Amino acid sequence: MNSGEIRYAMLESGEKIQYVYRDNPPRGGMKHTFFTPDRRYAVQFFNNPKDAADPLMQDRIRTIVGIYNPTRAENAGGAQGNTEKTADYFSRKFCWPVGIIKYPEFGIVCPTYPDNFFFGEGASAVLRLTGKDKKSNWFTGRNRKYLNPSELGDFRMMLKAAIGLARSVRRLHQAGLAHSDLSCNNVLIDPKTGSSVVIDIDSLVVPNKYLPEVCGTRGYIAPEVIETMEYGVNDPRKTLPSALTDLHAMPVLIYEYLFLRHPLIGPKIYSTESAEKDDFLAMGPSATFIEHPEDHSNRPPDLDVTIQSLSKGLEELFLRAFVDGLHRPEERPTAMEWERELLRAWNRLLPCSNEACSRKWFILRDENEPVCPFCGTRYSEPVIRIALKSEVRGKSGIFREKSEVFAYDNLALFDWHVYSTVHNDEKADALMRAYICKHDGKWLLVNNTINGLISPAGRLVPKGNAVELKDGAVLRMSDSLNGMLAEITMTLNNES
Numbered sequence: 001m002n003s004g005e006i007r008y009a010m011l012e013s014g015e016k017i018q019y020v021y022r023d024n025p026p027r028g029g030m031k032h033t034f035f036t037p038d039r040r041y042a043v044q045f046f047n048n049p050k051d052a053a054d055p056l057m058q059d060r061i062r063t064i065v066g067i068y069n070p071t072r073a074e075n076a077g078g079a080q081g082n083t084e085k086t087a088d089y090f091s092r093k094f095c096w097p098v099g100i101i102k103y104p105e106f107g108i109v110c111p112t113y114p115d116n117f118f119f120g121e122g123a124s125a126v127l128r129l130t131g132k133d134k135k136s137n138w139f140t141g142r143n144r145k146y147l148n149p150s151e152l153g154d155f156r157m158m159l160k161a162a163i164g165l166a167r168s169v170r171r172l173h174q175a176g177l178a179h180s181d182l183s184c185n186n187v188l189i190d191p192k193t194g195s196s197v198v199i200d201i202d203s204l205v206v207p208n209k210y211l212p213e214v215c216g217t218r219g220y221i222a223p224e225v226i227e228t229m230e231y232g233v234n235d236p237r238k239t240l241p242s243a244l245t246d247l248h249a250m251p252v253l254i255y256e257y258l259f260l261r262h263p264l265i266g267p268k269i270y271s272t273e274s275a276e277k278d279d280f281l282a283m284g285p286s287a288t289f290i291e292h293p294e295d296h297s298n299r300p301p302d303l304d305v306t307i308q309s310l311s312k313g314l315e316e317l318f319l320r321a322f323v324d325g326l327h328r329p330e331e332r333p334t335a336m337e338w339e340r341e342l343l344r345a346w347n348r349l350l351p352c353s354n355e356a357c358s359r360k361w362f363i364l365r366d367e368n369e370p371v372c373p374f375c376g377t378r379y380s381e382p383v384i385r386i387a388l389k390s391e392v393r394g395k396s397g398i399f400r401e402k403s404e405v406f407a408y409d410n411l412a413l414f415d416w417h418v419y420s421t422v423h424n425d426e427k428a429d430a431l432m433r434a435y436i437c438k439h440d441g442k443w444l445l446v447n448n449t450i451n452g453l454i455s456p457a458g459r460l461v462p463k464g465n466a467v468e469l470k471d472g473a474v475l476r477m478s479d480s481l482n483g484m485l486a487e488i489t490m491t492l493n494n495e496s
């Protein structure tokens, strides 16, 4: 067989697919990979023929491609309740297997991930990165300083990547699945665009179907899995990867995206006996959060930006994940809680007034103290809070606060800012309905496509027109059913 030769694979669906044969294909722990001639799909076979022939494993992969598949609509054989819209959304969030190969041997077909998850030319003057995939530790670890600044994105894009990850894991858990090996290697991020993609889906744990094949990746394995690693697979004392261990790995990644450091790796020496023992204790039974509020034994001396620099909601979740829940898995916050709090934090983002700021954006923790925690610069614009209120059901004219958003120049507003029944999730329309802009010293809300936007004076604001935002003003985002009220509070923050 010659390297470069085109070969055929037959799918269980009856389709034929071409792939380019290579003598030394890229090889992972379980599988090796060829590509279709157009490189849109990866064709993967198992390294060990025994694995490929295992009927349980085959069965598990069939359910992953079929009834558990969130990237395919229910009417096309995908997950229950999945529409074409949500399927399309999640096909960009997961690199999900799309087909099963039956000839020449059992294997799987996966889409290759989009180009923006590979480093292009000029990504680094020091490291040879061109063509490598964007594992998150390139951006959060010590190699960060060797990357071209244009690769690094900003704090806002890293928060966006965290939201994408939490949403993807929430979707998996909602379906009763667990990833079992979330790590910087299996979640790729592109800080330029804030996008994230979860890869290596075929190691998913399907409950009651198959045990996890892998115990995880160093730095992301939950302490209870490390503690019980010495036991055999069938030993009841052993803890295997599950949705609860995903709820450890996921906040480790989120913490890394936001702070560019690992939440458990600090200065503490756990054992002087051997490096192995020190590592076992540090990541397993004695693991200590570097920001533990009482136990400062693992706290680095130079922590200036901490979980207290974020929103109060995110601070609380990190404490539950890495203090209460670090050794008590059932106390860890769910992926849905993470998604919700990260979105709330997203609504409190403000651009740093210092153009030279390394992270460019920050989460406004205290409205009376709008200071960027990364560079210490005080926010120079007025703090404009938009409280979004929905009508209490059955009580016409009575409105209750549903959410809030802080305005800045070029903030885009979507259906979830207009209608109380729409949530910012995979089902929502991504069309911008309105935006905020600063024009001639005035703050304006410009209507793009909202029907029935009503000004504080009670006048209709047609599409293409704007309304000025002033302290105390109340607008109706839409006069249609479920349209929300927007109450503006404007606080000047002149440096004194």
Ligand SMILES: [Zn+2]
Residues within 6 Å of the ligand: 352, 353, 354, 357, 358, 359, 360, 361, 372, 373, 374, 375, 376, 377
């Ligand atoms: Zn700053």
